[in-house]
Amino acid sequence: MKKQYKRVVVKVGTSTLAHSTGRLNIRRVGRLVETLSDLQNEGYEIVLVSSGAIGIGAGKLGFRERPTDIPTRQACAAVGQCELMYTYDRLFGQYNHTVAQVLMTRHTVEEPQSRENAINAFSSLLSLGVIPVINENDTVAIEEVEFGDNDTLSAIVAELVEADLLILLTDIDGLYDKDPHEAEDAKLIPVVKWITDEIRMLAGRAKSKMGTGGMVTKVQAAERATALGIPTVIANGREPEILYDVLAGKSIGTVFLAGEE
Ligand code: GLU
Numbered sequence: 684m685k686k687q688y689k690r691v692v693v694k695v696g697t698s699t700l701a702h703s704t705g706r707l708n709i710r711r712v713g714r715l716v717e718t719l720s721d722l723q724n725e726g727y728e729i730v731l732v733s734s735g736a737i738g739i740g741a742g743k744l745g746f747r748e749r750p751t752d753i754p755t756r757q758a759c760a761a762v763g764q765c766e767l768m769y770t771y772d773r774l775f776g777q778y779n780h781t782v783a784q785v786l787m788t789r790h791t792v793e794e795p796q797s798r799e800n801a802i803n804a805f806s807s808l809l810s811l812g813v814i815p816v817i818n819e820n821d822t823v824a825i826e827e828v829e830f831g832d833n834d835t836l837s838a839i840v841a842e843l844v845e846a847d848l849l850i851l852l853t854d855i856d857g858l859y860d861k862d863p864h865e866a867e868d869a870k871l872i873p874v875v876k877w878i879t880d881e882i883r884m885l886a887g888r889a890k891s892k893m894g895t896g897g898m899v900t901k902v903q904a905a906e907r908a909t910a911l912g913i914p915t916v917i918a919n920g921r922e923p924e925i926l927y928d929v930l931a932g933k934s935i936g937t938v939f940l941a942g943e944e
Contacts, residue, residue: 688727688847688848688930689726689727689728689847690727690728690730690809690844690845690846690847690848691722691727691728691729691730691846691847691848691849691850691930692730692731692732692837692840692841692844692846692848692849692850693719693729693730693731693732693850693852693926694731694732694733694734694833694834694836694837694849694850694851694852694904695715695731695732695733695734695735695852695920696734696735696833696851696852696853696854696920697734697735697737697738697739698853698854698920699711699715699852699853699854699920699921699923700712700715700733700734700735700738700739700767701735701738701739701742704742705738705739705741705742705743705746705749706739706742706743707735707739707742707766707770711920711921711923712770712774713774714922714923714924715920715923716771716774716775716777716778717774717778717923718923718924718926718927719731719775719814719923719926720775720778720780721778722926722927722930723780723812723814724778727930728809729814730805730809730814730815730817730840730841730844730846731771731782731814731815731816731817732816732817732818732833732836732837732840733767733771733816733817733818733833734818734833735763735767735818736759736760736761736763736764736767736818736821737749737756737759737760737763737821738759738763739763739766739767740758740759740760740761740762740763740764740766741759741763742763743762743763743766744758744759744762746759753825756821757821757822757823757825758822760821760822761822764784764786764818764821764822767816767818768782768784768816771816775814780814781811781812781813781814782813782814782815782816783808783813783814783815783816784816784818785801785804785805785808785815785816785817785818786817786818786819786820787801787817787818787819787820787830787836787839787840788819788820788823788824788829788830789824789829789830792839792843798843801843802843802844805840805843805844806844809844817836817837817840818833818836819833819836832900834851834900834901834903834904835900835903835904835907837849837851837904838903838904838905838907838908838913838915839907841908841911841913842907842908842911842913846908846913847913848913848914848915848916848930849904849905849908849913849914849915849916850915850916850918850926850929851901851904851905851915851916851917851918852918852919852920852923852926853901853917853918853919853920854919854920854921855898855919856871856918856919856936857871857872857873857917857918857919857936857937858871858872858875858882858885858886858898858901858902858917858937859871859872859885860872860885861885871936871937872885872937873934873936873937873938874934874937874938874940875905875937875938875939875940876940878902878905878906878909878939882902883899883902885898886898886899886901886902886903887899898917901917902939905917905939906939908939908941909939909940909941909942911941912941912942913941914938914939914940914941915938915939915941916929916935916936916937916938916939917936917937917939918935918936918937919936
């Protein structure tokens with residue numbers, strides 16, 4: 684990746700934002716916000732797609748596991764989204780950055796008028812220098828109106844804001860040629876030029892312990908974004924500072940090229 688990127692969508696999953704208890708990983712979120720604020724200061728336009736509402740809400744409400752029944756999940760999302768935005772607002776505020784919450788459902792992008800409204804809102808927020816923080820509206824998005832996972836949502840957001848790059852931060856270094864949880868000799872695939880059936884199959888085999896979608900939805904998101912000319916990187920969010928290296932064009936994680944490179 685040599686190109687200079689300006690508008691960057693960064694997606695972070697629950698496994699990056701929360702401890703296994705479900706409670707917020709304060710140190711990691713702090714480092715993520717510091718890095719994103721600094722990148723914004725450097726001239727990038729950052730759009731953050733953040734998961735964590737249900738997981739953090741469940742942690743806050745004292746559930747040991749993620750609830751499976753829908754109304755309880757809705758309640759957890761409502762509580763967790765609040766904590767999430769409160770945290771982002773405070774932390775970004777320390778660096779004089781303003782965040783805005785944008786909650787979306789499938790309806791937002793499928794219905795032409797509301798899609799246009801969303802595009803206009805993003806464009807206005809970005810021109811005001813605000814960092815939009817996006818999540819699915821899990822309190823009201825049930826079945827037929829839900830995206831189901833934030834990987835898909837992040838690719839849609841990348842399309843709506845006409846991003847130059849999509850970065851998916853997760854709890855694994857990228858796409859491997861074998862399942863790294865099972866095979867010790869599994870090797871990271873640094874660059875994917877074309878998403879072939881073989882790549883889709885590799886994604887299908889890799890299991891993720893925590894997040895919703897695992898590798899399948901990440902590769903699908905990459906497929907969707909690269910088809911629109913938006914290169915996509917899957918990288919480990921454990922050290923959020925790696926975003927500097929990704930944007931400097933260093934070989935980090937797995938990069939899905941979008942044709943022209
Ligand atoms: N929207 C969900 C949440 O905030 C997460 C979905 C996902 O992890 O992909 O909890």
